[in-house]
Amino acid sequence: MTFSQQVKQELCRLEIRRECCALAQLYGMLLFSRSFCQDGQVFSTESRQIADYFAQLMAGTAGTVVTIRTDFHKKSGDTGRFTVLVEDEGQRELITERFGLRLPGLSPLFLEKECCPASFFRGIFLLYGSITNPEREYHLELAAPSAYMAEEVFLLGKTAGIQWKISRRKGGFILYVKESEQIEDFLTWIGATKSTLKLMDIKIIKEMRNKVNRATNCETANLDKTVDASRAQVADIAYIKERCGLSYLDEELRPLAELRLQNPECSLRELAEMLNPPLSRSGVNHRLQRIRQAAERLRAERKDERK
Ligand SMILES: [Zn+2]
DSSP states (O other), X not given: OOHHHHHHHHHHHOOOOOHHHHHHHHHHHHHTOSXXXXXXXXXXXXXXXXXHHHHHHIIIIIOOXXXXXXXXXXXXXXXXXXXXXXXXXXXXXXXXXXTTTTSSSOOGGGTOSTTHHHHHHHHHHHHHEEEOOTTTOOOEEEEESSHHHHHHHHHHHHHTTOOOEEEEETTEEEEEEOOHHHHHXXXXXXXXXXXXXXXXXXXXXXXXXXXXXXXXXXXXXXXXXXXXXXXXXXXXXXXXXXXXXXXXXXXXXHHHHHHHHHOTTOOHHHHHHHSXXXXXXXXXXXXXXXXXXXXXXXXXXXXXXHO
């Protein structure tokens, strides 16, 4: 089940306590339908649960019987989509009148009480909304039937602190939010508190994972530094060996030079432990600096010879 489906399932199980809120929810559901006023189709969904939920709400709140038409997949024969419609023209007209669906703008009748806008948005989200899996990205959207309706709902959301953005898509308009805090606020507001907690949980895990990744990047950077240093040391030792042999180095430095040539991948600490007798890390570092100085001395001599 997708995260979006989980949120909707939670919302379908929510008990609506007040009559005014049930009407506000139904109002949102009908208002955002693209074609209810023309052909009676309210929406189409893959979820039997949402289709049934709407049918019950229509019956209980408005006394209207809806039809749920099942479309089967041509190949598999499985149930694919459920199309929800009010077939009876008389009933459809009654609903249109009662909810003022032909009026321009939002009807204050269903939204004036403080408790109702949340239900209105819950209805819209259930039928025309979706949320992306928060493990991937933060994105919640509502598909509005027109630019005008998108604007109206944008303003209503603003009063509740939801800062929608609007964009155009395939003959419709989308209201969306991309900030995780905004999504959390919206889900809590419309009553999906469990889903909000789940989203916050996912967010924490994501942030921790990022932290771990950053730490690993840091270690990689250190590793790169070690590799670069070793490369320079090996170049110095190889140069000395080529010019005049490792006997050029004194007895303290020679075993370390040999070890480094044989083990270019080892850290200073590992080199220190391999020496006989073992040395401290800083001791190794000090001797490697002396080897570098020896190599530089030889390079400088060569330069002088060439002059
Ligand atoms: Zn209410």
